[in-house]
Amino acid sequence: MTDPIPLADARDSLGDLVNRASYGGERVLISKRGKPVAALVSLEALMALEAYEDEEDERALAEARANDDGVRIPFEEIIAEHEEMKVRGE
Numbered sequence: 001m002t003d004p005i006p007l008a009d010a011r012d013s014l015g016d017l018v019n020r021a022s023y024g025g026e027r028v029l030i031s032k033r034g035k036p037v038a039a040l041v042s043l044e045a046l047m048a049l050e051a052y053e054d055e056e057d058e059r060a061l062a063e064a065r066a067n068d069d070g071v072r073i074p075f076e077e078i079i080a081e082h083e084e085m086k087v088r089g090e
Helices: 007-012 015-021 043-066 077-090
Strands: 028-034 037-042
Touching: 007 015, 007 028, 015 028, 015 037
Parallel strands: none
Antiparallel strands: 028 037
16 A cells, blocks of 8 residues: 555546556555545455455354344333433433
């Protein structure tokens, strides 16, 4: 990964930065006030990240289903308990 590029500079060279990300496979960091805030990545990198996230979601769902004890708490009960805790200062 390269050093972050200030947003003002990125605006002036957006086309070049998009080419670096899409064709060069670079991960281009954009900074604002000296702090990294965004990144440009290739479409392939984004799709790979989203596929990974989908797999992790499916894994977490399968784990949650495997550990499900069948107990359900009505939403209203949770809200009431939360309100009681606020009254008690918890």
